[in-house]
Amino acid sequence: MMKPARTKPPRRALAKKPSNNGQKDPVGVYCRVRPLSPSDQECCIEVINETTVQLHPPDGCKVNKNGEYKETQYSFKQVFGTHHTQKDLFDVVAKLLVEDLIRGKNGLLFTYGVTGSGKTYTMTGSPGQGGLLPRCLHMIFNSIRDLQAKRYVFKTDDKNGIEVQNMVEALLDRQKRDAQPQIVPKTPLSRQKPEPEFADMINIEDGCKVEDIDEDSVYSVFVSYIEIYNNYIYDLLEEVPIDPIKPKWNTPGKNAEFIPPQSKILREDQNHNMYVAGCTEVEVKTTEEAFDVFWKGQKRRRIANTQLNRESSRSHSVFMLKLAQAPLDADGENVLQEKEQITVSQLSLVDLAGSERTNRTKAEGSRLREAGNINQSLMTLRTCIEALRENQMCGTNKMVPYRDSKLTHLFKNYFDGEGKVRMIVCVNPKADDHEESLQVMRFAEMTQEVEVARPVDKPICGLTPGRRYRNQAFKEELTRRLEERGGPVIGESEEQTAIELLFQSFPPIPSCELLDANDNQTLPQLIEALEKRRRIRQMMSEEFTKSVTSFRSMLQDFNGVVAAKENIAQGKVTEKERTIISQKSEIERLEKKVKTLEYKIDILEKTTSIYEGEKRNLQQDLESQQQKLQRQLSDKRRLEARLQGMASENAMKWEKECERRVAAKQLEMQNKLWVKDEKLKQLKAIVTDSKSERPERPSREKDREPKVPVRSISPSPVSVCVTWNL
Numbered sequence: 001m002m003k004p005a006r007t008k009p010p011r012r013a014l015a016k017k018p019s020n021n022g023q024k025d026p027v028g029v030y031c032r033v034r035p036l037s038p039s040d041q042e043c044c045i046e047v048i049n050e051t052t053v054q055l056h057p058p059d060g061c062k063v064n065k066n067g068e069y070k071e072t073q074y075s076f077k078q079v080f081g082t083h084h085t086q087k088d089l090f091d092v093v094a095k096l097l098v099e100d101l102i103r104g105k106n107g108l109l110f111t112y113g114v115t116g117s118g119k120t121y122t123m124t125g126s127p128g129q130g131g132l133l134p135r136c137l138h139m140i141f142n143s144i145r146d147l148q149a150k151r152y153v154f155k156t157d158d159k160n161g162i163e164v165q166n167m168v169e170a171l172l173d174r175q176k177r178d179a180q181p182q183i184v185p186k187t188p189l190s191r192q193k194p195e196p197e198f199a200d201m202i203n204i205e206d207g208c209k210v211e212d213i214d215e216d217s218v219y220s221v222f223v224s225y226i227e228i229y230n231n232y233i234y235d236l237l238e239e240v241p242i243d244p245i246k247p248k249w250n251t252p253g254k255n256a257e258f259i260p261p262q263s264k265i266l267r268e269d270q271n272h273n274m275y276v277a278g279c280t281e282v283e284v285k286t287t288e289e290a291f292d293v294f295w296k297g298q299k300r301r302r303i304a305n306t307q308l309n310r311e312s313s314r315s316h317s318v319f320m321l322k323l324a325q326a327p328l329d330a331d332g333e334n335v336l337q338e339k340e341q342i343t344v345s346q347l348s349l350v351d352l353a354g355s356e357r358t359n360r361t362k363a364e365g366s367r368l369r370e371a372g373n374i375n376q377s378l379m380t381l382r383t384c385i386e387a388l389r390e391n392q393m394c395g396t397n398k399m400v401p402y403r404d405s406k407l408t409h410l411f412k413n414y415f416d417g418e419g420k421v422r423m424i425v426c427v428n429p430k431a432d433d434h435e436e437s438l439q440v441m442r443f444a445e446m447t448q449e450v451e452v453a454r455p456v457d458k459p460i461c462g463l464t465p466g467r468r469y470r471n472q473a474f475k476e477e478l479t480r481r482l483e484e485r486g487g488p489v490i491g492e493s494e495e496q497t498a499i500e501l502l503f504q505s506f507p508p509i510p511s512c513e514l515l516d517a518n519d520n521q522t523l524p525q526l527i528e529a530l531e532k533r534r535r536i537r538q539m540m541s542e543e544f545t546k547s548v549t550s551f552r553s554m555l556q557d558f559n560g561v562v563a564a565k566e567n568i569a570q571g572k573v574t575e576k577e578r579t580i581i582s583q584k585s586e587i588e589r590l591e592k593k594v595k596t597l598e599y600k601i602d603i604l605e606k607t608t609s610i611y612e613g614e615k616r617n618l619q620q621d622l623e624s625q626q627q628k629l630q631r632q633l634s635d636k637r638r639l640e641a642r643l644q645g646m647a648s649e650n651a652m653k654w655e656k657e658c659e660r661r662v663a664a665k666q667l668e669m670q671n672k673l674w675v676k677d678e679k680l681k682q683l684k685a686i687v688t689d690s691k692s693e694r695p696e697r698p699s700r701e702k703d704r705e706p707k708v709p710v711r712s713i714s715p716s717p718v719s720v721c722v723t724w725n726l
């Protein structure tokens with residue numbers, strides 16, 4: 001934001017700024033839908049509810065490329081339809097900005113939309129329908145009413161700062177002003193009849209004001225009015241010296257010699273706020289006076305646009321309201337003569353150029369180029385908003401190209417620093433504007449996502465409150481008592497000094513020039529006049545002594561009253577202090593409780609983390625055990641398979657061995673059998689032979705006779721053996 005443009009010496013500029021704890025608020029975006037003009041048939045925008053509007057394409061282009069009927073909805077902080085009045089809009093959008101201004105905080109309010117969408121109607125208004133600008137002025141002057149400083153007590157310097165002057169300096173400046181023509185009429189406009197053209201616009205029947213205004217301060221409003229066209233800044237309030245022979249640009253006429261306005265440059269002040277160098281700042285005391293200044297600027301703008309053949313909808317106008325405030329001294333009588341106690345806040349009301357693309361206005365040649373440039377500044381505004389949004393949402397640090405246009409450069413501080421930024425997007429529901437309205441809505445939606453730092457509260461000056469009213473009560477009491485005693489009444493006008501009054505009551509001194517030697521009249525007349533003066537002086541001196549005595553006694557009485565009031569006030573303060581102490585102890589108790597609870601939470605969190613750690617370890621153990629088990633199972637399975645393989649191999653081996661051995665045994669047995677057989681045969685032969693020789697043989701021998709083995713012997717070698725054993 002713009003830091004409150006305090007007029008501080010450089011040493012103080014480094015003083016620690018009160019912090020707002022980094023709090024931010026999004027840019028407040030509001031939407032106003034103007035009524036359809038009688039010449040337009042089709043309405044393409046519908047207010048759905050308090051915060052939403054719906055756009056639908058005009059007949060004939062109701063389907064998009066994909067053949068769909070496309071309606072789009074957009075949401076805002078609030079939507080104002082045709083039934084909403086200028087006051088409704090002011091109450092919601094601008095009131096808070098004026099309250100902030102009076103509390104020393106800055107604000108920026110701008111209207112955005114295509115030409116004819118109602119930007120100027122919203123900002124300035126029309127006869128009988130005062131817009132935001134006159135309403136802001138009305139609320140400011142309604143709030144600072146009789147708390148305003150006398151003209152020239154505050155004085156602007158050429159570095160965007162404001163100084164405070166004492167009564168005498170201010171009086172001298174007022175006299176100087178009276179001696180020369182100015183843009184502001186010498187007689188305050190409140191006592192003049194305002195121009196009929198705008199009288200209806202500022203006739204605002206609204207008693208709204210800031211309630212809890214600091215009454216121990218004095219206030220003063222300064223206005224400036226600039227126009228940005230083709231990336232050049234022009235001061236609409238600049239006084240062009242009038243040549244009595246040749247008519248100048250502020251005198252419209254066909255053959256008038258026209259002096260084109262000089263463009264201004266932007267500078268940065270010591271608080272890094274941007275300002276238009278050398279821009280006229282006019283101190284104004286009433287709504288009428290301020291609006292008159294605005295109206296004059298407006299007229300000049302119109303003349304310049306006609307004379308220079310400009311496209312007026314392509315220029316941005318900025319009306320700046322600066323409020324200077326400074327505390328009264330400890331006596332509540334004069335403004336505290338301390339530069340660093342001055343607070344300056346600013347509210348900028350911006351009526352932007354039409355946001356439509358150039359081809360719409362059918363501009364040609366140099367006008368087209370200029371218009372391109374103007375469009376460029378709105379493009380830069382869009383780029384800046386985009387960059388800000390990206391930086392804030394993605395945490396990036398992309399450079400915001402404020403310097404690319406005068407418009408964005410001038411308002412850099414509002415987006416980069418602190419303050420409130422509000423935007424009203426104006427839309428015309430007619431079919432021709434549909435395409436452009438979509439662009440406006442998209443920009444508005446993006447803007448809503450940008451956040452701006454919340455402004456800090458104005459520091460308190462440290463003097464006891466109620467100074468102005470104590471001083472006023474004292475003056476009233478003094479006047480009353482002086483009246484009671486028939487003494488002089490304290491005059492309201494400071495210019496009518498006591499010394500002047502005093503000199504008026506003395507008889508004039510006659511001429512003391514002696515005409516001739518026999519002149520015996522001059523001297524006695526002189527003596528008589530001087531004698532008279534001496535008597536008056538003596539009388540006055542006596543009167544003065546009397547007055548001093550009565551004043552002294554009155555002062556004592558008054559002091560008594562003040563002391564009594566102070567006692568009461570002291571009692572109240574003590575009571576309040578007691579409440580504060582009890583509240584403080586309550587806060588302390590709660591803080592302690594919070595600490596204990598935080599400690600407990602801490603312990604619980606630690607326990608939880610320990611348990612969680614244990615759980616994690618156990619889970620890990622479990623997992624590793626499971627893996628081990630799995631491994632063992634698969635090992636076992638492998639072993640089983642191997643053992644099975646080995647067993648079957650062994651069985652086969654043994655079977656083969658057995659078969660081999662059986663076969664060998666069979667062969668052996670067969671051989672033996674054969675041998676036996678042979679032997680038997682031989683035996684048989686022997687027996688047969690011997691029988692024929694000896695017919696009988698003992699029976700026992702018979703039993704022992706081996707049986708003749710048959711060729712088909714039992715297959716088992718065992719049975720063979722058994723047979724043999726038998």
Ligand code: ADP
Nearest residue numbers: 033034035114115116117118119120121122126
């Ligand atoms: P812009 O400044 O956006 O180009 P204007 O404010 O000049 O548009 O508005 C164009 C016309 O529409 C003016 O005649 C104005 O009075 C009228 N107008 C705009 N908004 C409204 C509204 N909300 N109610 C009534 N008339 C309106």
Ligand code: MG
Nearest residue numbers: 119120121313
């Ligand atoms: Mg306009």
